Amino acid sequence: MSSKHASTDFKIALAREGERIERRLVELTSRIPDDPAVIKGAIRYSLLDGGKRLRPALCLWTHYFLNGSRREACLDVACAIEALHTYSLIHDDLPCMDDDDMRRGKPSSHKEYGEAVAVLAGDALLTLCFEIISSIGDRWNVPAGQVLDITSLVARTAGPAGLIRGQVLDMMWENKAGDERLVQEIHTNKTAVLIAAAMESGAVLADAGAGVRAAMRTAGLCAGRAFQIMDDVLDVESGDAVLGKTAGKDAAQGKLTYPAAIGLDASRRRAAALIEEAKTGLRTVGDAPLLEGLFDFIVCRNS
């Protein structure tokens, strides 16, 4: 079973990595034109100073685990993935989607800036993601094949066979009964594929062969599914202040969730089993205490 509390080493490492990621996000968004100020403001409002930074940390820690030597390039790809993630949160919060007023402990983008600017800030973050990835060849001397691999991997993840598919299924199955297989399909697409892509990108930059790259992807898919199951559980059990967003919304909106499909206790057990599977996958490659710490955090977090 996973340990009940995240280790102190892990928490310190995540806080340090979070600071590095934050600094680079500030740099990468500093050249956005100041005129008109509103769009740069909206991009930075949602992207900076908030979020647990789990996806970029997974990208970087996979790279370190595999003894990768392209740390600066990997930091940029990690930031690009955080930009993509932030876009999905902004658009998900819109009134035409999940209609959420709070995100990362403050008013969501459309509440602060209005819907039109929130849509554009999301669009800008999605395109910024690919601008950053496409620049790592020139900026950090990454071979063109790896730049293309990561571009294609991230594009597939964001597109109609990934996040968009997850979001559409999530919307289609509101107020309908569905079995565990269907919830798993939604979770895989709306959440797990991005976590898997973060790990796989770190592996690509570490020159991993096909086998190791696939092992990192599979571990990411398991951890990502566990993450979304726990997100569903926390939505039932937690409060707004702890979550930094509105709690209890899944039930209010008739969302198809793990607790709705199999109950709370079984959901927790499923998440713990998936984390064990993810760790077993890592151990086929080596000893990865930081990644394992992050995986444990997924099942013991409260926000």
Ligand code: GRG
């Ligand atoms: C393109 C609109 C659109 C959606 C794409 C479903 C989806 C895919 C995005 C919605 C956002 C969402 C609720 C995704 C599920 C994953 C999830 C629980 C995200 C929150 O991740 P955390 O807890 O957030 O890591 P922080 O704020 O810490 O980064």
